[in-house]
Amino acid sequence: MNEGDHNAVGKAAEDSRTPKPRGGSGATENPPASWNAAVLRRFFCIFCVIALIISVGFWLNSALAAKKAAPQIENDPEFASVVKRIDMVFENSWQEAQLSPAPSAPILTMTRRLSLGLTGTLPSLEEIRQLEKQPPDEAVQWWLAHLFEDRRYSSYVAERLARTYVGTEDGPFLIYRRHRLVDWLGEQLHQNRPYDQLVRSLINSRGIWTTQPEVNFVTVTVDQNQKPQFPDETKLAGRVSRAFLGVRLNCVQCHNDFLNHKWKQEDFHSLAAFFTPADLTLTGVQDNPKRKYEVKFHGKSEKELVQPKVPFEPELLPAGGPLRERLAKWVTNPQNRAFAHATVNRVWALLFNRSLVEPVDDIPLEGPYPPGFEILADDFVTHGFDLQRLIRLIAATKVFQVDSASHDESHAVSSQQEKLWAAFPMTRLRPEQVAGSVIQSSSMHTINAESHVIFRITRFFQTSEFVKRYGDIGEDEFNQRSGTIPQQLLLMNGELVKNRSKEDAVFNASTRIGMLAPTDNAAVETAYLCTLTRRPTQKERDYFANLLKGTKGKERSKAMEDLYWTLFNTTEFSWNH
Amino acid sequence: MSIEAPALEAVVLPENETELRANPSIVPVPKARNWLSRLFAWIGSVFEWLCGALTLTVTLAVLSVIPILNFLSLGYLLEASGRVAKTKRLRNGFIGVRKAAVFGRIVVGAWLILWPARFILSMEKDAKLIADGSSVVRGWRIAFFIFATLSIGHIIWVCLRGGKLRHFLWPAPIRFIKWLRTSDKLETIRNGIVDYVAGLRIGHYFRLGALGFVGGVMWLAIPVALLVVGAFLPPGGGFLLALLGGGLLFLVALYLPFIQTHYAVENRFAAMFELNRVRQLFRQAPIAFWTALFITLLFSLPLYLLKIEFPPREIAWLPSLFFVAFIFPARLLTGWAVGRALKRELPRHFIFRWLARFSVIPVAGFYVLIVYLTQYLSWHGAFSLIEQHAFLVPSPLLSL
Numbered sequence: 001m002n003e004g005d006h007n008a009v010g011k012a013a014e015d016s017r018t019p020k021p022r023g024g025s026g027a028t029e030n031p032p033a034s035w036n037a038a039v040l041r042r043f044f045c046i047f048c049v050i051a052l053i054i055s056v057g058f059w060l061n062s063a064l065a066a067k068k069a070a071p072q073i074e075n076d077p078e079f080a081s082v083v084k085r086i087d088m089v090f091e092n093s094w095q096e097a098q099l100s101p102a103p104s105a106p107i108l109t110m111t112r113r114l115s116l117g118l119t120g121t122l123p124s125l126e127e128i129r130q131l132e133k134q135p136p137d138e139a140v141q142w143w144l145a146h147l148f149e150d151r152r153y154s155s156y157v158a159e160r161l162a163r164t165y166v167g168t169e170d171g172p173f174l175i176y177r178r179h180r181l182v183d184w185l186g187e188q189l190h191q192n193r194p195y196d197q198l199v200r201s202l203i204n205s206r207g208i209w210t211t212q213p214e215v216n217f218v219t220v221t222v223d224q225n226q227k228p229q230f231p232d233e234t235k236l237a238g239r240v241s242r243a244f245l246g247v248r249l250n251c252v253q254c255h256n257d258f259l260n261h262k263w264k265q266e267d268f269h270s271l272a273a274f275f276t277p278a279d280l281t282l283t284g285v286q287d288n289p290k291r292k293y294e295v296k297f298h299g300k301s302e303k304e305l306v307q308p309k310v311p312f313e314p315e316l317l318p319a320g321g322p323l324r325e326r327l328a329k330w331v332t333n334p335q336n337r338a339f340a341h342a343t344v345n346r347v348w349a350l351l352f353n354r355s356l357v358e359p360v361d362d363i364p365l366e367g368p369y370p371p372g373f374e375i376l377a378d379d380f381v382t383h384g385f386d387l388q389r390l391i392r393l394i395a396a397t398k399v400f401q402v403d404s405a406s407h408d409e410s411h412a413v414s415s416q417q418e419k420l421w422a423a424f425p426m427t428r429l430r431p432e433q434v435a436g437s438v439i440q441s442s443s444m445h446t447i448n449a450e451s452h453v454i455f456r457i458t459r460f461f462q463t464s465e466f467v468k469r470y471g472d473i474g475e476d477e478f479n480q481r482s483g484t485i486p487q488q489l490l491l492m493n494g495e496l497v498k499n500r501s502k503e504d505a506v507f508n509a510s511t512r513i514g515m516l517a518p519t520d521n522a523a524v525e526t527a528y529l530c531t532l533t534r535r536p537t538q539k540e541r542d543y544f545a546n547l548l549k550g551t552k553g554k555e556r557s558k559a560m561e562d563l564y565w566t567l568f569n570t571t572e573f574s575w576n577h
Numbered sequence: 578m579s580i581e582a583p584a585l586e587a588v589v590l591p592e593n594e595t596e597l598r599a600n601p602s603i604v605p606v607p608k609a610r611n612w613l614s615r616l617f618a619w620i621g622s623v624f625e626w627l628c629g630a631l632t633l634t635v636t637l638a639v640l641s642v643i644p645i646l647n648f649l650s651l652g653y654l655l656e657a658s659g660r661v662a663k664t665k666r667l668r669n670g671f672i673g674v675r676k677a678a679v680f681g682r683i684v685v686g687a688w689l690i691l692w693p694a695r696f697i698l699s700m701e702k703d704a705k706l707i708a709d710g711s712s713v714v715r716g717w718r719i720a721f722f723i724f725a726t727l728s729i730g731h732i733i734w735v736c737l738r739g740g741k742l743r744h745f746l747w748p749a750p751i752r753f754i755k756w757l758r759t760s761d762k763l764e765t766i767r768n769g770i771v772d773y774v775a776g777l778r779i780g781h782y783f784r785l786g787a788l789g790f791v792g793g794v795m796w797l798a799i800p801v802a803l804l805v806v807g808a809f810l811p812p813g814g815g816f817l818l819a820l821l822g823g824g825l826l827f828l829v830a831l832y833l834p835f836i837q838t839h840y841a842v843e844n845r846f847a848a849m850f851e852l853n854r855v856r857q858l859f860r861q862a863p864i865a866f867w868t869a870l871f872i873t874l875l876f877s878l879p880l881y882l883l884k885i886e887f888p889p890r891e892i893a894w895l896p897s898l899f900f901v902a903f904i905f906p907a908r909l910l911t912g913w914a915v916g917r918a919l920k921r922e923l924p925r926h927f928i929f930r931w932l933a934r935f936s937v938i939p940v941a942g943f944y945v946l947i948v949y950l951t952q953y954l955s956w957h958g959a960f961s962l963i964e965q966h967a968f969l970v971p972s973p974l975l976s977l
Contacts, residue, residue: 050725050726054725129706175953179886180956183887208958210956210957211808211960282812282816283810283811444707453892457889516707518708
């Protein structure tokens, strides 16, 4: 980069400005009679070359976008037979209860459910248009394949699982990095790592919390007010039993189970003893076999040394190896049904916002189980603890695909139908799902990991602010609760809804739809697709089209803002159905 | 690529043109008639220089996070250090600032000029989603092609005119038509581009950076490997390896910045291993060496704080701004220290030498300690030990 370099091109441009002496060479000496035509021809050539380059770029961009939007769907003949078996057992249960299932839900409704459960947001108009190009019988599986390729799936489900594994608190300073753990979980989900391997990594993690992010599962339990600092065996045992075994063993931490005498205090502490060797060292969490676990049991005056012992299926526990490694292998052993049950129940709850066995982390070891539960668990184990297959399986069942409402107004869906999964259970959206839906609705294009960083940062801060005001549920994810007046007021008057529906031709879909829709009907339909993921009924279409009729400019933008605000505040928008 | 056209701007060279050519950092100032004109010219020159420095910083920051291209960034820093050492003048380390200013102006101007076309394109995409095939879509598409073509044509013409910001405001159509009539325009464009690219000396910077990187890695490989492996071992063995790796890193940190500058001065790869020569230079300017080492190691520490969280891919270059802002002055200072040593032929008094020797121990020791502790804070944990940005680039391997 020499400063002194002079540019010949600039000189040429200057030469063109400076009159040339007569008699020299060049085009300016004796201008031909048709020089204007020649200049125009050159100008036209330059224009064409640039336009051609832009056209090629435009075409390439479209071609690449189309290629990206074509995820592969696995063709598995066994898959259909498993779905059929599940459907059959549910149909039998409905017949026994003399219930008829609700009619099938529209494909767009199913995609909305899947997007909310797996990405915490609505399908964008861009995605809906891609979906509409797929054959109807493959649409749901195509949609799932599309979501699995999207980083929103791994990030969102990782956050939901992290709530179960480590809660929502910040945890100990320096030695706990929740964000790092969630990022690691997201990467494992994106790679579709077998779930048993993932869980083994968490339970048997070693090293520094930054280098080995799974170690944060252990370090989150360290109480920094105590000296010396160790990972808390009881907290770890509680997390393992509830998150991975679906057993609330930590309820007997202080005394035996007085209600049904199933679990004893010793069962819990024997499980906790597996975590005793976990120690904090210069190289992070390492095993220290010298550490002992002593507990003062209820009614005893002295502390007793507790030996590690699993609460059930002891024959599955490996005989040798470090304690945490043995426990990890026991938890994820294919014959340990509790692990498969707990996973199936949690994934089911992610998709329906209601678990198959309630509560989600209290599954009886010996049953009885609801229909389909064992079939799903068997398939999950047989296919190598494949989470994505489990999700695809659940989404393909009739239970997932039934509507939440009866199409016959004289026979509304009963609570019994919802209870026995003959109708899709209606549940209130979680706060981040509401925020995600509002933000996505305000853009016709998908806001995902490939969106501009400004959009993603804005989404992050707006979601955080909204969740803070709306009220986070914390780690008790599937506790059904009723809505509050402040929550409704937040939707009606809050900053997020206001900012995302106001007149703004650059950032808001409401204004753009008003400007770009060729007809009023198209504008109403697009607004419905963006916000409610369905087309309006004839009555709705006529009503809103009438409001837009004859409007232009600011008046039209205002009418579109009102339409968006109305749709944001419908019950339909803030419920999963 | 920006193409400067000083001829259009009627720049008047200083009388001593020979001095200007020998010393590129001298700014050509337009001939002024009175003090007011001189003042404006001076303000303009300072503003242009600042714009150039900012552009250069951003460009180096962006380059430093792109695999392979980050050798260019390292090469530039080494060249700056080497030039300061050779000429003994700090200002000679700011290479190509004026040229960077032209580049910066063109980038900013082009970004602004392309806004309408980008907005129209987004409208076309949205219209297509609402009702594909409608007349609205066709209208926006035609508007996009017209706007994009005119915008890009305008940007090219601005580049040919010299890339001033004011050129973006008015396309000067008559001048454009006159230029179209010239017979040798394609040849001059080609020559201009070739001259400009050759003037950038990309090959030189790349070679300097790549070899400097390889040499740096050869010095750092063993200590860093010991530190990284130590982090994965149980406490006893891990601590011993970390101690050994830390000790070696301590020794390497004492010499590597000066070895790299010596390599840039000599422009020979073998110079990366002439430890005795560097030790000799240290004896000739011990206090300057201590100051340069202190600043180099101190200025490298803030960047570790920015590695606690992992930024999104698009803004990964933002922390690198701090890298350039801190490491560039440190490199210049190292060049200055080596330059002082080269100026002298005899070693300094032993009191100064031993004072400096003792003083570098806490400096390098503190640096090694901080580097070791970063594995507990940095997003990549022990792997962040590989990121020796005091001597290399911010993320030499992890971005690959």
